Amino acid sequence: MADDLLRVNGLSKSFGNGMVIQDFGLSVDKGDVIAILGPSGAGKTTMLRCVSFLERADSGTMIFDGKEYSLSSPSRHDVLEFRKKTGFVFQNYNLFLNRTALGNVTEGLIVARKMSRKDAEEKGMELLSRVGLQDKGNSYPSELSGGQQQRVAIARAMASDPLMIFFDEPTSALDPELTGEVLSVMRKLAEDGMTMLVVTHEMGFARNVSDRVVFMEEGKVVEEAPSEKFFSSPEKERTREFLSTIMNQN
Amino acid sequence: MTIPLTVISFAIAMVIAVVTALVQFAGIRGLKELARFYVWVVRGTPLLVQLFVVFYGLPNIGILIDPFPAAVLVFSINEGAYSAETIRAALEAVPRGQMEAGECVGMTYLQIIRRIVLPQALRIAFPPLSNSLIAMVKDTSLAANITVTEMFMATQRIVARTYEPLALYIEVGIIYLIFCTVLTKLQRVGEKRLGTYGR
Numbered sequence A: 001m002a003d004d005l006l007r008v009n010g011l012s013k014s015f016g017n018g019m020v021i022q023d024f025g026l027s028v029d030k031g032d033v034i035a036i037l038g039p040s041g042a043g044k045t046t047m048l049r050c051v052s053f054l055e056r057a058d059s060g061t062m063i064f065d066g067k068e069y070s071l072s073s074p075s076r077h078d079v080l081e082f083r084k085k086t087g088f089v090f091q092n093y094n095l096f097l098n099r100t101a102l103g104n105v106t107e108g109l110i111v112a113r114k115m116s117r118k119d120a121e122e123k124g125m126e127l128l129s130r131v132g133l134q135d136k137g138n139s140y141p142s143e144l145s146g147g148q149q150q151r152v153a154i155a156r157a158m159a160s161d162p163l164m165i166f167f168d169e170p171t172s173a174l175d176p177e178l179t180g181e182v183l184s185v186m187r188k189l190a191e192d193g194m195t196m197l198v199v200t201h202e203m204g205f206a207r208n209v210s211d212r213v214v215f216m217e218e219g220k221v222v223e224e225a226p227s228e229k230f231f232s233s234p235e236k237e238r239t240r241e242f243l244s245t246i247m248n249q250n
Numbered sequence B: 001m002t003i004p005l006t007v008i009s010f011a012i013a014m015v016i017a018v019v020t021a022l023v024q025f026a027g028i029r030g031l032k033e034l035a036r037f038y039v040w041v042v043r044g045t046p047l048l049v050q051l052f053v054v055f056y057g058l059p060n061i062g063i064l065i066d067p068f069p070a071a072v073l074v075f076s077i078n079e080g081a082y083s084a085e086t087i088r089a090a091l092e093a094v095p096r097g098q099m100e101a102g103e104c105v106g107m108t109y110l111q112i113i114r115r116i117v118l119p120q121a122l123r124i125a126f127p128p129l130s131n132s133l134i135a136m137v138k139d140t141s142l143a144a145n146i147t148v149t150e151m152f153m154a155t156q157r158i159v160a161r162t163y164e165p166l167a168l169y170i171e172v173g174i175i176y177l178i179f180c181t182v183l184t185k186l187q188r189v190g191e192k193r194l195g196t197y198g199r
């Protein structure tokens, strides 16, 4: 419990058409890599967006780094504080199109952190080389491949030395031959001890890199288990069904 | 007078347009409705009528404005409304995910707008705004109707003295054509310089 970094309690969210997340709970230890699996429409993205305040939940609370947050009506100050300690990687990268790769990484440091340009750029270059893009600092997003853009996005998320990074299907917008470079950056990040919450369809990543798997359906947790156990001996019938469909696809 | 009238009015119009577009884009209650109303009224009435209301109408309620400032006022308000629509559409065209990415790196809404969204929108809006500027050079001839001695008015006066309407009106037409050609060339250069980001 002492290592508990994130704990979500009673998260619910509905859109006009009905409940998307129902009384969802999750706890993440420091250094944990958690894979969130589930069929399309299970509410994985919505859960991740509610937890990162990109969407307002109907109800729910969260304890992050020892501080309690309301997920339904957080204060501006709380949201800013949370953002300083976390990073988010989007499915579609969402890079700033009017900034170079380096500019994307330094923007938050310069504007939100008030870091000097020189320090920010030094740090930015270091991060770009960690994701293997040291020679692409001056390229604009439109000049980069999808895999390169996503790696810039990961460097951008790492810039604030976050305690935790959220990923929403970071490889599913990529051509299959480009997913490897992104996954290997994520694997390295995991090995360096970063706490990560990753929504993914990459079974290899879930099985080999993540410590735990949370399987969601219809806005609820169906099964949660250490990765090895989840894949070798799942408990729920529904989980077995899901796994066999996925395995048959591959 | 044509050039200062155009330049001053267009500059003021740009300020009005950016503010009006941003207020609508950000959905600020109250101000948003006001902005819509402004755009609706201005775009729904002829420029000439607006000139007449301000210059010949307002004195009725004791507001007397000299011809030149009256023309600047009307042209800026008029152009402001049209350009606001152009800029608003450009703001909408900037991929929205960047705003969320900005939030996630800790930027405030205003910082995101100022540093990320607006620069991209202005680039998108540059060609249509240049077209508006070119149209405005010609529209300033309407100011002759409220006694501003811009190029067209000056021509009318010379015609009255010399009885050479065909030659003189063709000549003034050619001068407008030269102005607009120069501006079109500048627009091309501007578009090249701005380019797109990378590529």
Ligand SMILES: Nc1ncnc2c1ncn2[C@@H]1O[C@H](COP(=O)(O)OP(=O)(O)OP(=O)(O)O)[C@@H](O)[C@H]1O
Pocket (backbone or CB within 6 Å): A015, A016, A017, A020, A038, A039, A040, A041, A042, A043, A044, A045, A046, A047
């Ligand atoms: N902004 C929204 N407005 C209305 N309904 C929404 C909205 N966002 C999501 N939904 C609905 O919520 C449900 C869950 O969507 P969500 O995107 O969270 O699923 P997901 O598990 O991420 O699916 P996928 O694997 O396809 O990304 C879906 O039925 C979707 O239609």
Ligand SMILES: [Mg+2]
Pocket (backbone or CB within 6 Å): A044, A045, A046, A169
């Ligand atoms: Mg999703």
